[in-house]
Amino acid sequence: MLSEFLEQLQSWAESHSLLFGNDTAAYCVDQRRRYQGQTLAVARPNSVQQLAQIVQLCAQHRIAMVPQGGNTSLCGAATPDQTGQNIIISFERMNQIIEVDADNNTITVEAGVTLQQVQQAALAANRLFPANWAAAASCQIGGALATNAGGVNVLRYGNMRELTLGLEVVLADGTIWNGLRGLRKDNTGYDLKQLFVGAEGTLGLISRAVLRLYPLPTAHATALVAVDSPADAVTLLRDLQAKVSDRITSFELISRPCLDLLHQHFPSLQSPFAEPPAWCVLLELSDGGNSEHLFEQLASILFETGFADTYVAQNQRQATDFWRLREHIPEAQRLEGVSIKHDISIPVGDIPEFLTTCQSNIMLQYPDANIVAFGHLGDGNLHYNLFLSDKTALIYQQEAAINAIVYQLVAHFNGSISAEHGIGQLKKSTLSQYRSSTELLLMNSIKQTLDPLGLMNPGKVLI
Ligand SMILES: Cc1cc2nc3c(=O)[nH]c(=O)nc-3n(C[C@H](O)[C@H](O)[C@H](O)COP(=O)(O)OP(=O)(O)OC[C@H]3O[C@@H](n4cnc5c(N)ncnc54)[C@H](O)[C@@H]3O)c2cc1C
Known part of the structure; x- marks a missing residue:
């Protein structure tokens, strides 16, 4: 049966659109190198017709399919299981x-x-x-x-x-x-x-x-603002929204441990602060018109709000440097070692209380924890990551216990255990604890209707 499937797949495919054996290795491991799977083959269609033919063939032979894009998923969503009985469908040649x-x-x-x-x-x-x-x-x-x-x-x-x-x-x-x-x-x-x-x-x-x-906005103004606490950051967001409305494009919160990791692993990335603050905000406004006007408006608002340690980018190069700090945080964490990561969202106004309470709950049980919190404060989305003194994969043994502390508090604030990265393999077993039985029933019945044979990316999200 399997050999018949592979024979038909090969007879259908152009030689360069299928990969086997060692050529599939890079597709079988996830971005964080946490999940390692196996596959029968990687199929790389270059049109919707070719894609539909592969899916038909898989359905006929009951072969499960794992769709894969750029393989940057942070929850193992695009990695096959270890049975080696699935095929990966890569979209890299459907790139027009x-x-x-x-x-x-x-x-x-x-x-x-x-x-x-x-x-x-x-x-x-x-x-x-x-x-x-x-x-x-x-x-x-x-x-x-x-x-x-x-x-x-x-x-x-x-x-x-x-x-x-x-x-x-x-x-x-x-x-x-x-x-x-x-x-x-x-x-x-x-x-x-x-x-x-x-x-x-x-x-x-x-x-x-x-x-x-x-x-296309023609004017941009970017600033890094030191704040004493997340509560001050929320106040700043509220003030800015009152004054410039939806011209705020980004509002990112960054904690001191992020700046420390950046300093350690990317010393060439200079933050403008003489002393790294406990918290800072990277924010950007954008609009039509010219950047000079927006710069002046932002500078004057920040002056009025009284945040003293404030840097408004003088030019595009400086704005890019500010953004490079934010963009390098995930890589600095990777270089530091293994951490327990959470991608959570809660209502913006509850974030300060969440951060204070969660930190004390964690410290009670893990006094060696270094909490690296940052994220899209404007959307209530935090990346809440923890390093322990052991920075190897051994700390995954503590993951369930740490997750329970974080997620129970997230649930208390009516938040989400996955704000933007998805469920994948990483949070599949946790999902059922944080969505109601009615929601899970609805999700399962949609899955059953659209994928009755269970061939679409099995082992992710629900089953
Ligand atoms: C450095 C870094 C920073 C990131 N920052 C963010 C961020 O700020 N916000 C955020 O939301 N995410 C972020 N991510 C996560 C990731 O980039 C996004 O989730 C991204 O959209 C995944 O795209 P991908 O093409 O790599 O998908 P993959 O990782 O290949 O797949 C992701 C999921 O989509 C499915 N899939 C892929 N293609 C298709 C298709 N054509 N049809 C159906 N299903 C498909 C896969 O099966 C899998 O379930 C970040 C990742 C990295 C590495």
């Missing part, structure tokens, strides 16, 4: 930008186009595609949609769900569903595309997407 419609402010792309390519194509048409995060050069639109990824501009523009107008999806039996509409108003029944956004490839394979573009 199909159309930029400047009048409609939309871009239509294949799933394997990287986020950075979409940003650049939009820019070439004098438009903005606002989604952005540190993996932009390697993550793909299909992966970004399948994880409903967020990033640093969600405060103003929303996450991938809000940036999506239409999708084309290959369903579990190989049927192509064409929902590639570029409409901002369309109330014709259920909004089917939203089922596939954030489903982590467990309901169908996204082959193409119509995404929203925005007018």
Whole structure:
């Protein structure tokens, strides 16, 4: 049966579109090198028709499929299990930008186009595609949609769900569903595309997407502001929102341990602070008009708010340097060693209390913990990571106990245990504790309807 499947797959495929054996190694390990799987083969279709043929063949032979984009998932969502009985479907050859419609402010792309390519194509048409995060050069639109990824501009523009107008999806039996509409108003029944956004490839394979573009802001003002506490950061956010409304594009909170890690692992990245503050905020405003005006407005607002240790970037180069600090935090953590990571969200106003209480709860049981907290404060999303004195994978033995402390408090504030990275393999067993039985029943019945044979990315999210 298996040999028949492989024979048919090979007879269908162009020689360069299938990979076997050692050539599949890089596809079988996740970004954090926490999950290692095996696969029968990596199939790399270059059109929706080829993709649909592979899915049909897999359905016929009951072979499970693991969709993979840029493989930057932080929760093992794109890594196969260890049975070696699945195939990986890589979208790297479905990498065409199909159309930029400047009048409609939309871009239509294949799933394997990287986020950075979409940003650049939009820019070439004098438009903005606002989604952005540190993996932009390697993550793909299909992966970004399948994880409903967020990033640093969600405060103003929303996450991938809000940036999506239409999708084309290959369903579990190989049927192509064409929902590639570029409409901002369309109330014709259920909004089917939203089922596939954030489903982590467990309901169908996204082959193409119509995404929203925005007018390109011509003015930017970026600042690093030292604050005494997260409560001060929330006050600053509130003040800024009152004064400049939705011109705040990003509002990132960074704790002192992040600056220490940056100093240790990237000494060439200089922060402007003479002394690293306990907390700081990296914020950006953007608008039409000119940057000089926005700079002056931001400088005067920050002066009025009374935050003394404040640096407004004097030019684009300095703004880029500020952002480089933020973007290097994940890599600095990786270089430091193994940590227990949480990607959580809670209502913005509750974040200060969460941080204080969580720290004391953790310190009671783990007095050696170094808490590295940072994230998209403007959207209530924190990356709340812990190092213990042992920085090897042995600390995963403490993971369940540490997660319980963090997640119980998250639940207390009616928050989420996965704000933007998804569930994947990492949080699959935790999900059922933090979503109600009614929600889980609904999710399982959607899965059963769209993937009755359980072939779409098995072992992720639900089963
Ligand atoms: C340095 C770094 C910074 C990051 N910062 C952020 C951040 O700020 N915000 C954020 O949200 N995420 C962030 N991430 C996580 C990651 O980049 C995003 O989740 C990204 O969108 C995943 O895209 P990918 O193409 O790499 O997907 P993959 O990792 O390949 O896959 C992710 C999931 O999508 C599925 N999938 C992939 N392609 C398809 C498809 N065509 N159809 C259906 N399912 C598919 C996979 O099966 C898997 O479940 C970061 C990651 C790194 C490494």
